[in-house]
Amino acid sequence: MKDEQDMLILGIETSCDETSAAVVKNGRDILSNVVSSQIESHKRFGGVVPEIASRHHVEQITYIFEEALKEAGTELKDIDAIAVTEGPGLVGALLVGVNSAKALAYAMDKPLVGVHHIAGHIYANHIVEELTFPLITLVVSGGHTELIYMKEHGSFEVIGETRDDAVGEAYDKVARTLGLPYPGGPHIDRLAHEGEASVKLPRAWLEPDSFDFSFSGLKSSVINTLHNAKQRGEEIPPENIAASFQESVIEVLVGKTMRAVEEKNVDRLLLAGGVAANKGLREALTSACSEKGISLTIPPMPLCTDNAAMIAAAGTIFYQQGRRADDRLNGQPGLVLK
Amino acid sequence: MNVLAIDTTTYVLGVGLIKENKLAGEMMTHLKKNHSLRLMPAIRTLMEEAEMKAEELDRIVVAQGPGSYTGVRIGVTTAKTMAWALGIPVAGVSSLELMAQNGRYFNGVVSPFIDARRGQVYTGLYRYEDGQMKQLEKDRIIMHEDWLKKLKDSGENVLFTSPDAEKHKEQITELLGKQAVFARLTENILRPGELAMLGMEKEADGAVHDFTPNYIRMAEAESNWLAANKGQQTKSKGE
Ligand SMILES: [Zn+2]
Numbered sequence: 001m002k003d004e005q006d007m008l009i010l011g012i013e014t015s016c017d018e019t020s021a022a023v024v025k026n027g028r029d030i031l032s033n034v035v036s037s038q039i040e041s042h043k044r045f046g047g048v049v050p051e052i053a054s055r056h057h058v059e060q061i062t063y064i065f066e067e068a069l070k071e072a073g074t075e076l077k078d079i080d081a082i083a084v085t086e087g088p089g090l091v092g093a094l095l096v097g098v099n100s101a102k103a104l105a106y107a108m109d110k111p112l113v114g115v116h117h118i119a120g121h122i123y124a125n126h127i128v129e130e131l132t133f134p135l136i137t138l139v140v141s142g143g144h145t146e147l148i149y150m151k152e153h154g155s156f157e158v159i160g161e162t163r164d165d166a167v168g169e170a171y172d173k174v175a176r177t178l179g180l181p182y183p184g185g186p187h188i189d190r191l192a193h194e195g196e197a198s199v200k201l202p203r204a205w206l207e208p209d210s211f212d213f214s215f216s217g218l219k220s221s222v223i224n225t226l227h228n229a230k231q232r233g234e235e236i237p238p239e240n241i242a243a244s245f246q247e248s249v250i251e252v253l254v255g256k257t258m259r260a261v262e263e264k265n266v267d268r269l270l271l272a273g274g275v276a277a278n279k280g281l282r283e284a285l286t287s288a289c290s291e292k293g294i295s296l297t298i299p300p301m302p303l304c305t306d307n308a309a310m311i312a313a314a315g316t317i318f319y320q321q322g323r324r325a326d327d328r329l330n331g332q333p334g335l336v337l338k
Numbered sequence: 339m340n341v342l343a344i345d346t347t348t349y350v351l352g353v354g355l356i357k358e359n360k361l362a363g364e365m366m367t368h369l370k371k372n373h374s375l376r377l378m379p380a381i382r383t384l385m386e387e388a389e390m391k392a393e394e395l396d397r398i399v400v401a402q403g404p405g406s407y408t409g410v411r412i413g414v415t416t417a418k419t420m421a422w423a424l425g426i427p428v429a430g431v432s433s434l435e436l437m438a439q440n441g442r443y444f445n446g447v448v449s450p451f452i453d454a455r456r457g458q459v460y461t462g463l464y465r466y467e468d469g470q471m472k473q474l475e476k477d478r479i480i481m482h483e484d485w486l487k488k489l490k491d492s493g494e495n496v497l498f499t500s501p502d503a504e505k506h507k508e509q510i511t512e513l514l515g516k517q518a519v520f521a522r523l524t525e526n527i528l529r530p531g532e533l534a535m536l537g538m539e540k541e542a543d544g545a546v547h548d549f550t551p552n553y554i555r556m557a558e559a560e561s562n563w564l565a566a567n568k569g570q571q572t573k574s575k576g577e
Contacts (some may be wrong), residue, residue, distance in 0.1 A: 044563060051407060051557040055550075058411050062422040063547040076423055092408055095374050096415050102378045103419035107392045327378035 009319065010068070010079045010104075011312025014097030015089025015117050016143075017041075017048045019060040022308035023072035023079070027316035028127050031072035033302070033309035036060050039183070046182050047172070054092035061100050068308070076108055083315020086114035086325070087335025088143070094331030102329055113315045114325040116337045117306075118144060119156065121272035123314035124303040134266045138257045140281070141273030142168030142183075145213045145253075147260050148337070153317050156337045159260060160211025167249060167275050170215035174222050174245050178238045189278045192246035195239025199225055201248045211260055218248055246280050254284045261294055269296045276304040340390065341397045342381065342420070343534035346373040346413035347405030347433040348452060348501045353380045354399075354530030355388050356538055362388040364531040368501075373412045381416075395426060399537025401528065402430030403552040404460040404477065405452055410551040418549045427542030428549050431533055434477045437499050438464035439532045440525040442471060446495030449485075453502035457481050460554055463489075479555050482506060486513040495519060499526055 006025055013020040022033040038056045042048045069075060084101035087094055098114075105112040121144075122137045131153070139146040145167045147160035165173070168185055175184020180191075201221050204214040222245055229236050261269055269289055275281065276298055289296040303310060343354035349370045355362045365384045367376075385392070400417035403410040414430075421428035434450045441448030443466060451461035459482045463475035489496050490513055497519045498510060503526050510518050556564075 044567075045559050049557065049559040052559060054407070054411060055553075055557065058415055058418075059550050061415060062418055065419075065422065066547070092411070095408060095412060099374060099377070099412050099415045100419040103416045104423050106378060106382060107420045107423035109392070327382055328375050330372065330375045 007080050007316060008074060008078060009312040009316045010082050011308035011310070011315055012082065012084040012097045012101050013120065013306055013308040013311045014057045014061070014093050015085045015087070016093060016306060017053045017056075018306040019057050019064050020306065020308035021064045021068035022312050023068055023074055024127075024309055024312035024316060027313055028130065030127060030309045031074065032068045033307055034064050034067045034071065035302070035307050036064055043182055046176070048090070050090045050092055053090060054096060057093055057096035061096060065104075076104070079108070079110060081111040081113055081315065081319045083113045083115050083312050083319070085117050085120060085311050086329060087117065087332035089117055089331075089333060091331055091333040094333065098329055098331045102327060106327070111319065112325045112329060113318050113323055114329050115311045115314045115318065116335055118146065118148070118272075118337050119314040120310040122148065122150070122270060123317065124272060124299040124307075124310035125270040125297045127303060127309060127313050128299050129297050132268055134264065135268035135270060136257065136260050136264060136266050137270040137272050138253065138285075139273045140167045140253065140271070140275035142166060142172070144273055145215070147211045147257060149260070149264050149266075154321050158337055159264075160213065160256060162213040162215065164214050164216035165219060167215060167253070170219045170249070171275070173219050177223055177226060178241060185275060185278065188242045188246060189280060191239045191242035192280055195237060195241070195243035197243040197247040198240045199236060199244035201225070201244050203248055203252050205252065205255075211256055213252065213256070215249065218245065250280050250284045253281060254288050257285070258288050258292065261292070267294055269294050271296070271298045272304070274305045277301050339396045339538060340394050341399055341534050341538050342385070342395050343399040343530050343537055344377065344381070344413045344417050345401035345433070345436070345528050345530050345533050346377055346409045347401045347403055348409065348528065350501055350528050351376055351380060352528060352530030352533065353377070353384050354534035355384050355390070356534045357388050357390060361531045361534065364529065366527070366530060368527065373409055377412060377416060392420070392424060395424060397426055397538065397542060398428045399534055400428065400430055401433040401436055401533055403433055404454075404479070404554040405433050407553060410553065414549065414551045418546050422546045427544070428546050429537040429540045429542040430549065430552070431536045431540065432462070432477055432552065433528060434460060434462045435464070435471070435473065436528050436533050436536065438462070438471050439529070439536070440499045440521055440527075441497045442466050444497045444519070446497060446519070447474060447492070448497045448499060449489065451482070451498065451500045451502070451506070453505060454479050454555070457483065459485065459506070461485055477554060482509065483513070486510060490514055490517065493517070497521060501526055501528070
């Protein structure tokens with residue numbers, strides 16, 4: 001399984017409600033990627049409860065490690081380094097991953113690498129198709145909406161980010177307003193394809209030169225529209241609300257992304273994060289990119305949502321670049337990508 | 339036997355080490371500082387001082403709770419991961435049982451406690467008998483006032499050991515008067531050497547994977563949900 005020159009990295013990800021461990025060979029070859037989702041445990045609360053997420057992580061962690069190694073057909077002693085998400089995320093959840101990673105690194109005398117969660121999402125694309133530079137990544141998830149410029153491996157320049165809600169957050173809130181179950185994103189996406197964008201909703205372009213995003217106004221506008229219709233005794237079909245909301249979100253996301261691609265003069269675009277699963281967004285970006293001759297990479301679903309293979313992939317590059325964490329590595333909920 | 343002991347259940351950070359059945363060392367701070375940052379450096383330092391390598395360890399012992407949820411998790415996560423990686427057993431000791439050891443040779447009962455906020459404490463009741471500390475009342479979370487009344491009615495002399503003793507001293511004295519005895523500051527602390535020894539004598543837990551903290555209390559969201567949905571089953575481990 002492992003040749004002398006092969007590099008095996010064990011990745012660990014516990015920043016939110018997925019407990020995950022993975023073994024990745026030479027940065028791109030997934031030998032295992034075990035993800036234990038807690039979604040069922042949090043459903044009844046209508047969202048992720050941090051304390052419960054942390055409790056689950058402790059219960060699962062070594063079991064997940066063992067599964068990941070077994071599936072990869074390897075042993076702890078053959079691992080070259082351990083890569084772990086150090087932030088951002090839920091602090092209590094991050095602490096389980098970080099402390100288990102430090103314990104492994106100490107017990108087995110292995111090097112340790114800290115990975116920014118978003119760097120992980122970006123490097124999910126590297127597993128799919130080797131990265132070429134310069135490039136732009138659009139990161140869209142429950143906690144993030146960012147445009148990132150990369151001129152080379154391991155270099156991240158955040159050129160735009162959300163000023164309020166992340167895309168995934170806006171989706172969840174609108175879904176809740178429509179009485180859809182948690183998590184709401186996939187439901188809105190599905191409904192949007194059945195409906196018609198008949199409701200007029202705003203587009204938050206912000207300043208003309210800005211790559212930042214804002215979705216809270218759009219979300220409020222949906223709530224107001226529904227409220228006013230109700231007062232008039234009218235009913236707007238939920239699929240039309242979903243379609244109109246999705247249209248507004250996608251128009252802004254794609255518009256700003258394509259402008260960034262043009263302005264930064266890159267010919268490569270990556271999509272990353274859980275909202276990359278959104279069909280409407282995939283379709284719109286695909287057609288915009290083919291029109292402009294931009295090569296677009298979108299990871300398959302299991303690599304878009306939180307997983308440890310992406311952490312191992314990013315960790316491999318960082319490890320090769322000589323980045324090391326020590327015994328004082330800590331979980332950092334507000335870690336900034338640089 | 340070589341045993342590494344870890345306690346991060348309260349603000350005390352403690353690491354203890356038994357080398358060839360003898361207590362080789364203890365590292366402790368009583369600072370309200372970040373355990374996550376400081377635990378592994380403490381373990382490495384103590385192990386290096388004792389000239390021991392991780393693979394020479396035969397067992398990991400950890401204070402399993404109750405205490406600060408985050409603190410308990412840092413200790414348990416570190417302990418169970420090390421034990422799993424090294425292929426050795428992990429043994430858990432109640433942080434209250436550990437604290438009760440400071441009342442050895444006391445003529446009466448010992449009530450170790452940890453502040454659990456909103457007037458509540460994690461506590462239990464112990465008595466030194468036949469050379470060991472025996473548990474009389476199981477560890478629990480309770481309104482401190484209710485607990486103190488119960489102790490008052492027993493008529494026994496009670497020694498209180500707790501890192502949070504200072505904060506509760508007035509309330510205890512008010513209710514128990516001369517029945518209450520307080521430990522000195524140095525005896526209010528959870529000793530990692532004591533933890534190592536207790537853990538060495540204990541039966542180790544068989545399955546490292548299933549080793550979990552003993553929070554004593556359910557997550558708040560969970561108890562609220564249960565209260566709102568009476569009679570429903572829950573998957574999570576609580577009380
Ligand atoms: Zn994520």
